[in-house]
Amino acid sequence: MKRKMNILSLSKRPTTAFLWATMLIIAGFMPAIASAAQAVATVSKNIVGVNEVFQLTVSVDANVNTNALDLSPLANSFTYGRPSVSTNTAMINGVITRNTEWKVAMATNAIGEFTIPSFRIGSSTTDPIVIQSLKSSKNSSTNSAEPDIKLDTEIDKEQLYVGESLRYRVQIRIGEQIDQAALIAPQGNGLDVVQDGDDRQAETVINGRRYIVITRYYQITANKVGSILLEGAKFKGSVIKGSRGFGSSLSLPVDKQAQNLSLDVKGKPAGYQGLWLPTPELQLEQEWQPQVNSQPQSNSLPQSSEVRVGEPLTRIITLRIKNAAQSSMPNLSLQYPGSVRVYDEKPVYSSNDGFTSMTVKQVIIPREHGQLTLPALSINWWNTTTGQQETSKLDGLSINVLPGDTSNTISMPLVPALSDPRPAENATPTEVKVVTSSGWWPWTTALFATLWLITLMLWLRAKKNAPTAKSATTSAQVPTVANPVEQLIAAVKAGQPLRVQTYYQQWPKQHLNNELISQLEKEVAAMMAATYGKEKGAWDKAALLALLQQVQQAQKNKSHTIKPPALQSLVPPKG
Known part of the structure; x- marks a missing residue:
């Protein structure tokens, strides 16, 4: 019995030993578990200059959510960028370690002593860190406190007349990585500011460093008299810092303004005549198409050139004014x-080298033959360089308009003119010749009259012998002439506006109602305006074609409904 109990006690010893071993292992891991998930915050330097970038690193010995770090407490005293987050898991000698780390680029924005507060990550917190911010950091060699951005401006004059413009040049030299850059135009009370052309960008190397240079021009027009303060252009943006050697980068705001300038604006001189145009230089040119063969003469019109009725003559006038806004360009009437x-x-307006240009194109179509004088043009302007009024002129043109050339057009049908009891103003008197000797013409006339009578008697006898024969209309066909409506339709389809207008003016429209004539004239005017008018563009010919086809169909219907004379039914048939 005693021996049996010993056996039972021996069988329980391994279980007890296993329990003790398990407890010892758990106790060995307890310090490791207690020391896990500890958070630590460090900085790359704690004495910095204003706007000098340094790095904050926060790490925790555990895998946690990457959004567990709240950086909002830094906003009161620091500028910081977006954090760079990394996680790491490693096994060393059978021991597994985990780590989560945040790297943040930071900078102070004022002089003084600032504290990076404690960060709480899970159940662990970091220690606060004190940062001393100086005017400049002596131990910094990689980051400059002042961004390498330079802003220069220049104007071509400080004294100008009311209504005159000056050219303002602003140049930005950038040696930093820039984000969200913007250039704000100069401004002033009583000044109109407009950007002149596109930005010009170039690269340059200064002292071994590469820079981007951006140049922009503004046109500034004074609209009131007196001393005006011109506020300089402003540059705003963000400089990207900390991208080299740092886990993250941040954007430092940059705000630069050019120096202000004072402008002296003079008023319009007394006694000036005409539209007020102050400028140091005005250029006025013209071109005729087709070119005229004559040369302009002083104080007179050019020698006569020749065109035909309906032939277009194009006049192109170009006006260039220096230091003038587009809104101040005159209307050439x-x-x-x-x-x-x-x-x-x-x-058409354009701008180049300080000149504002305006090009006007006019299409001139003579409607009557004879001598034609086209007007000259003169513009008064104030020379701001000499302080005197000047006048620029363009010669007119004297041309001889010949009747329209019918060789290149389809002949129009002859239309009998309505009688007019009033004598024509420029009618040429008919020359009357008195014949004193009849000669042999009376005998010839008598011979032809006798032959005609004989032929008439033979024809009447033949008709009497064949009473049932029908009159053959094909024996003497009348030559047909082109239908004016068909000519108009052909010209519209061919896209020939001048020919359409000529045919329309020669086409008799007495048989049309007033509403249809009004619609036709409206479409013809729209065609000419779209081809030669100010709002030049595509013209839809469908409406005019539809109206002309309506007239054409009405003519066909009228010809088919012609009835025989009413007296024909009263003549009894022969038989």
């Missing part, structure tokens, strides 16, 4: 005679 039709195209 010319009074043309009523014997021509003029189509003005929309003016």
Whole structure:
């Protein structure tokens, strides 16, 4: 019995030993578990200059959510960028270690002593860190406190007349990595500021360092008299710092402004005549198409050139004014005679080398033959360099308008003119010749009259012998002439505006109602305006074609419904 109990006690010893071993292992791991998930914060330097970038590193010995670090407490005293987050898991000698780390680029924005507060990550917190911010950091060699950005401006004049413009040049030299850059235009009370052209960008190397240079021009126009303060242009953006050697980068705000300038604006001189145009230089040119063969003469019109009725003559006038805004360009108004039709195209503006240019194109179509004088043009302007009024002129043109050339057009049908009891103003008297000797013409006339009578008697006898024969209309066919409506339709389809207008003016429209004539004239005017007018563009010919086809169909219907004379039914048939 005693022996049996010993056996039982021996069988329980291994279980007890296993329990003790398990407890010892757990106790050995308890310090490791207690020391896990500890957070630590460090900085790359704690004495920095204003806007000098340094790095904050926060690490925790555990795998935690990457959004567990709240950086918002830094906003009160620091500028910081987006953190760079990394996680790491490693096994050394059978021991598994985990780590989560945040790297943040930071900078102070003022002089003084600032504290990076404690960060709480899970159940662990970091210790606060004191940062001393100086005006400049002596132990910094890689980051400059002042961004390498330079802003220069220049104007071509400080004294100008009201309504005159000056050219403002601003140049930015950038040696930093820039984000969200913007250039704000100069401004001032009583000044109109407009950007002149596109930005010009180039690269340059200064003292071994590469820079980007951006140049922009502004056109500034004074609209009131007196001393005006011109506030300089401003540059705003963000400089990217900490991208080299740091786990993250941050954007430091940059705000630079050019120096202010004082402008002296003079008023319009007393006694000036005409539209006020102050400028140091004005250029006025013109071109005729087709080119005229004559040369301009002083104080007179050019020698006569020749064109035909309906042939277009194009006049191109170019006006260039230095230091002038587009809104101040004059309206070139010319009074043309009523014997021509003029189509003005929309003016074209451009800017180059301080000059504002305006090009006006006019299409002139003579409607009557004879001598035609086209008007000259003169513009008064104030020379701001000499302080005197000047006048720039363009010669007119004297041309001889010949009747329209019918060799290149389809002949129009002859239409009998309505009688007019009033004598024509420019009618040429008919020359009357008195014949004193009849000669042999009376005998010839008598011979032909006798033959005609004989032929008539033979024809009547043949008709009496064949009473049932029908009149053959094909024996003497009348030569047909082109239908004016068909000519108009062909010209519209061929896209020939001048020919359409000529045919339309020669086409008799007495048989049309007033509403249809109004619609036709409206479409013809729209065609000419789209081809030669200011709002030049594509013209839809469908409406005019539909109206002409309506007239054509009405003519066909009228010809098919012609009835025989009413007296024909009263004549009894022969038989």
